[in-house]
Amino acid sequence: MQALVEAARRKNSVLVAGLDPIPSGFPEELRTLPEAEATLVFCQGILEAVEPYVAAIKLQAAYFERLGPVGMEIYAGLIEASSNLGLPAIADVKRGDIGPVAAAYAEAHLGVYGATCVTVNPYMGEDTILPFLEEARRQAPGGGIFVLLATSNPSASEVQESTEPPLFEVIARMISGLGRSSGDYPDAGAVVGATRPEVGGRARELLPETLFLSPGYGAQGGDASGIRPLLDRNGGGVLVNSSRSILYAYERSASNYKDAAREAASKARDELRLW
Numbered sequence: 001m002q003a004l005v006e007a008a009r010r011k012n013s014v015l016v017a018g019l020d021p022i023p024s025g026f027p028e029e030l031r032t033l034p035e036a037e038a039t040l041v042f043c044q045g046i047l048e049a050v051e052p053y054v055a056a057i058k059l060q061a062a063y064f065e066r067l068g069p070v071g072m073e074i075y076a077g078l079i080e081a082s083s084n085l086g087l088p089a090i091a092d093v094k095r096g097d098i099g100p101v102a103a104a105y106a107e108a109h110l111g112v113y114g115a116t117c118v119t120v121n122p123y124m125g126e127d128t129i130l131p132f133l134e135e136a137r138r139q140a141p142g143g144g145i146f147v148l149l150a151t152s153n154p155s156a157s158e159v160q161e162s163t164e165p166p167l168f169e170v171i172a173r174m175i176s177g178l179g180r181s182s183g184d185y186p187d188a189g190a191v192v193g194a195t196r197p198e199v200g201g202r203a204r205e206l207l208p209e210t211l212f213l214s215p216g217y218g219a220q221g222g223d224a225s226g227i228r229p230l231l232d233r234n235g236g237g238v239l240v241n242s243s244r245s246i247l248y249a250y251e252r253s254a255s256n257y258k259d260a261a262r263e264a265a266s267k268a269r270d271e272l273r274l275w
Helices: 002-011 035-053 069-084 099-112 126-139 167-178 197-206 224-230 257-272
Strands: 015-019 056-060 089-095 117-120 144-150 188-192 212-214 238-242
Touching: 002 056, 015 035, 015 257, 035 069, 035 257, 056 069, 069 089, 089 099, 099 117, 099 126, 117 126, 126 144, 126 167, 144 167, 144 197, 167 188, 167 197, 188 197, 197 212, 197 224, 212 224, 224 238, 224 257, 238 257
Parallel strands: 015 056, 015 238, 056 089, 089 117, 117 144, 144 188, 188 212, 212 238
Antiparallel strands: none
């Protein structure tokens, strides 16, 4: 995780920009292009616009997979472009298999495509997590994984808080036993949403030394007040993802999509400095 920490310090920002390119949300001037070309132009424009304000980029793989082989070429190219800008790339793949299958997923995204980190679904236990950790330790110096723990979607509590002890607490204890120190934080981080601060606070109690990736900020209703309970004892330990609020900021602005994204990223970075 050290690559993420160092980027955040260098940029004085905890903001992560999510690349979730939905063609129906593209500005009018791009909708006449073939979807793959429009996706590439849109994402390149966003990357260029937000680079001064973000610590990392998070790519939602599904939006590139749906385009077929050309989509994965775009995905790989964006990871490379991010790296060239000094921005670590988080592959948001939420894979959750075991054994050789999990190892193959890990090799693809951390090795072939060159992501710094991946997101992992732990429902099948530590057998799901270990292959990704092992590949990250081989292929992604300063990287690691973010395990889904307390997510930001509305129905998450129906599963994650439905048992006694709550399932998210079980997963937190599993994460704490698997990470290996890689600088400031272990290489097994956790996804903890900004929309359930009381759960996030409990997650921080269980994982005092862990780096959190926090989605839900912005379009999903999360704000800086939802981030505060997630902070570690040093007032850090959280990277905050914002996707739609940045990507489609032009819909609420008179500016073009790149200028609007730049303004939205700058504003979010500054808001997140005030906690």
